[in-house]
Amino acid sequence: VVAVVASGVNQPEWLLFATARGLVKRTLAAEYSHARRAALPALRLETDDRLVGAEAAESDAQMLLHTSTGKAIRFAATEVRPTGRAAGGVRAIKLDAGDQVLPGTLTVRGTAVLTLTAAGVARRAPIMDYPLQGRDGAGVRAMTLSDKTGSLVTAFSVANRSTVEGLDGTGRALVREAKEVPMQ
8 A cells, every 4th residue: 555545525636646656647536536345447557657746736735856866846736737546647857877756745735845865964955945846846955865875765744743653674653743754
């Protein structure tokens, strides 16, 4: 399971999807409201690609994607043409060889972005440090990486009062207040 989206009385207008190869998709949430026991197609994927995130969003959402080499792109979700359930996505970010889009939040929901590397190095940056661009760009440098930090493993939007919870590779739970992570 990559993502779970709650629905019901306050059903969001859109569902947004992102793949490791930098494709994104926007579909009306109502297209998934007729649940059956059999799985519904949600996104057409190429054999060498995989889903890294799915999220509910409103019409005015901004998408924010990060890559393993430390790049990021922020753009209006309305730049992604709406498609049906079984359609594929469109390119959101130009990736270098060996790079991939990471799991994390797909939309801007807080005042800052928290990035985390394989070595456990974390930092926060104001959302305004991520310029609003057009879809299908090269993105900006979100974090400078080195052999000491390792690659970027996730990034997500946070507010100052957010609590960040996670697990390390040994199964230990880590809990921190977002404001404890340095703002840079």
